[in-house]
Amino acid sequence: xQARSESIRKQGKRIAFVPTxxxxxxGHCSLLKKGRVLGDDLVLSIFVNPTQFGPGEDYxxxxxxMEKDLQLAEREVVDAVFTPSREELYGSNFQTGIELEKxxxxxxxxxxxxxxxxxxxxxxxxxxxxxxxxxxxxxxxYQQLAIIRQMVRDLDFDIQIEGGAIVREKDGLxxxxxxxxxxxxxxxxxxxxxxxxxxARKAVAQGETDTAKIINDMxxxxxxxxxxxxDYISICDPQTLDSVDRIQKSVLLALAVKVGKTRLxxxxxxxx
Amino acid sequence: xQARSESIRKQGKRIAFVPTxxxxxxGHCSLLKKGRVLGDDLVLSIFVNPTQFGPGEDYxxxxxxMEKDLQLAEREVVDAVFTPSREELYGSNFQTGIELEKxxxxxxxxxxxxxxxxxxxxxxxxxxxxxxxxxxxxxxxYQQLAIIRQMVRDLDFDIQIEGGAIVREKDGLxxxxxxxxxxxxxxxxxxxxxxxxxxARKAVAQGETDTAKIINDMxxxxxxxxxxxxDYISICDPQTLDSVDRIQKSVLLALAVKVGKTRLxxxxxxxx
Numbered sequence: 066x067q068a069r070s071e072s073i074r075k076q077g078k079r080i081a082f083v084p085t086x087x088x089x090x091x092g093h094c095s096l097l098k099k100g101r102v103l104g105d106d107l108v109l110s111i112f113v114n115p116t117q118f119g120p121g122e123d124y125x126x127x128x129x130x131m132e133k134d135l136q137l138a139e140r141e142v143v144d145a146v147f148t149p150s151r152e153e154l155y156g157s158n159f160q161t162g163i164e165l166e167k168x169x170x171x172x173x174x175x176x177x178x179x180x181x182x183x184x185x186x187x188x189x190x191x192x193x194x195x196x197x198x199x200x201x202x203x204x205x206x207y208q209q210l211a212i213i214r215q216m217v218r219d220l221d222f223d224i225q226i227e228g229g230a231i232v233r234e235k236d237g238l239x240x241x242x243x244x245x246x247x248x249x250x251x252x253x254x255x256x257x258x259x260x261x262x263x264x265a266r267k268a269v270a271q272g273e274t275d276t277a278k279i280i281n282d283m284x285x286x287x288x289x290x291x292x293x294x295x296d297y298i299s300i301c302d303p304q305t306l307d308s309v310d311r312i313q314k315s316v317l318l319a320l321a322v323k324v325g326k327t328r329l330x331x332x333x334x335x336x337x
Numbered sequence: 338x339q340a341r342s343e344s345i346r347k348q349g350k351r352i353a354f355v356p357t358x359x360x361x362x363x364g365h366c367s368l369l370k371k372g373r374v375l376g377d378d379l380v381l382s383i384f385v386n387p388t389q390f391g392p393g394e395d396y397x398x399x400x401x402x403m404e405k406d407l408q409l410a411e412r413e414v415v416d417a418v419f420t421p422s423r424e425e426l427y428g429s430n431f432q433t434g435i436e437l438e439k440x441x442x443x444x445x446x447x448x449x450x451x452x453x454x455x456x457x458x459x460x461x462x463x464x465x466x467x468x469x470x471x472x473x474x475x476x477x478x479y480q481q482l483a484i485i486r487q488m489v490r491d492l493d494f495d496i497q498i499e500g501g502a503i504v505r506e507k508d509g510l511x512x513x514x515x516x517x518x519x520x521x522x523x524x525x526x527x528x529x530x531x532x533x534x535x536x537a538r539k540a541v542a543q544g545e546t547d548t549a550k551i552i553n554d555m556x557x558x559x560x561x562x563x564x565x566x567x568d569y570i571s572i573c574d575p576q577t578l579d580s581v582d583r584i585q586k587s588v589l590l591a592l593a594v595k596v597g598k599t600r601l602x603x604x605x606x607x608x609x
Contacts, residue, residue: 067495075347154493160438161457161491167432185433186492193493219433220458221426221465223339 066147070108070196075297078105082197084188087111088128089137092240096201098142099229103199109138110191112145112154117183128245146194154190163189168215171306172208172319173330176296181212188213192222205239207319207332211306231331233259239331246327250292255324257290258331261298265318269335275314276300287322296321296328303334312337324330338419342380342468350377350591354469356460359383360400360514361409364504368473369413371501375471381410382419382463384426389455398536400517411431426462435461440487443578444480445602453484460485464494471497477511479591479604483578503603505531511603518599520566528594529562530603533570537590541607546584548572557596568593568600575606584609 073080081104083096100107111134119266126240131148138146162182168174169181186201192200202210212276232240238252247255261283268279280298285291298320301308309316311317319332345352353376355368372379381411383406390396403420410418434454440446441453464472474482486498504512510524519527533555540551552570559565570592573580581588584607591604 162436164434165432190493214431221462
């Protein structure tokens with residue numbers, strides 16, 4: 066893969082890269098479409114990265130469907146699909162880690178303590194292997210995107226990072242590989258994340274600036290649905306992810322909710 | 338610098354890189370000579386990296402002489418000298434770190450707890466900026482070289498790492514920018530590091546395999562010199578740096594000794 070990338074770069078072509086854990090959906094495809102426009106050569110990686118799953122999380126159960134993924138890759142005119150094995154990326158005596166001091170201590174990082182270390186590590190490795198000029202990450206994983214931008218700046222990666230807007234089902238549920246876990250009943254319930262975001266957006270449009278009030282109302286609404294457990298609802302600074310009391314400029318509204326055993330996330334930028 | 342490196346790489350040229358903290362001596366020059374042979378384009382960096390100095394260490398006092406360094410760079414036919422400022426490399430809100438689990442818990446890492454994190458961090462940054470095909474590091478800093486090799490393997494850097502043999506003064510003292518700190522009297526005393534290594538080599542050549550015995554004899558010899566304080570003397574596995582009781586295959590003999598306030602290191606590979 067490194068040799069291929071070197072050869073592409075020497076031809077003066079621009080490599081666009083979309084790293085994924087596979088089980089592709091239209092959200093991933095929108096990133097690939099963006100990559101197709103941004104680069105002359107489009108690389109997709111598919112790797113369910115063990116180091117970003119905590120103990121008791123769903124690494125083994127994470128959905129996989131390589132055949133369908135490769136069909137979608139072909140449909141999106143991907144030039145190369147990189148599918149390393151776990152052993153290739155993490156051999157014996159592996160001992161290097163990457164850590165950020167501040168950004169992981171918010172949102173998903175609080176309930177998934179080593180998750181973003183695993184993300185930073187695998188993204189660094191994939192960047193060194195795929196050697197992209199530009200890499201595209203979905204904005205559904207907002208904190209992940211913020212952490213990657215910070216890491217790229219701090220470590221002087223010569224790579225442009227682009228975000229791709231959240232893609233939603235017709236009814237508004239944010240697309241996620243983990244939606245595959247939901248029963249028909251849970252699928253209906255899962256819509257409450259997006260509905261709660263919309264309620265908040267409406268309240269802010271009507272002049273509400275008190276974030277405690279907004280979060281309380283969202284929590285009440287979500288808890289009125291069966292089989293839900295709120296991990297967090299946060300209104301925070303879009304750069305630092307520090308909590309905000311009053312909405313005076315654009316803020317990030319992000320939430321994580323378990324529907325049954327499935328942990329779902331969603332977010333939205335709110336402007337006063 | 339990144340733009341320059343990209344352009345050189347696109348020309349199909351091979352970039353050789355020697356990262357240093359400046360105050361160059363013949364040890365550095367031997368690395369540059371090696372780089373001159375290994376690459377078409379030779380890059381030297383000069384940066385006294387604050388993140389690899391601990392509290393109370395000699396960051397401020399570390400010797401600097403940019404004018405002489407640039408003369409030596411010219412003599413060694415260096416193509417580019419990279420001299421970033423502290424602010425350029427570590428801007429505000431910097432928060433990313435790199436850590437290795439095992440290799441730093443030996444030798445110099447024990448008395449300089451965050452030293453190798455700082456080394457791994459700055460080397461990663463410099464690799465991303467200079468984009469070398471090959472990088473050359475001195476074997477005097479044996480543990481540093483081992484850690485960089487491990488990090489390059491773990492993070493999939495597409496960079497060949499080469500070691501350069503220790504260069505010694507005529508009497509045997511390993512060349513080091515820190516030798517500049519020594520008084521005339523201390524300069525004489527400092528030779529005891531190399532002499533202790535030679536004594537050990539001789540003992541092993543005569544069949545000694547008991548590392549405790551060898552280390553004891555070295556310590557006794559060093560302590561017989563005024564103004565010395567042993568940090569460590571270690572006989573260990575050259576790959577893992579784990580201590581060895583009996584010399585049955587090639588081992589690393591490494592030591593750190595303070596002469597006055599100046600901490601000096603040296604090492605040698607011993608074969609039974």
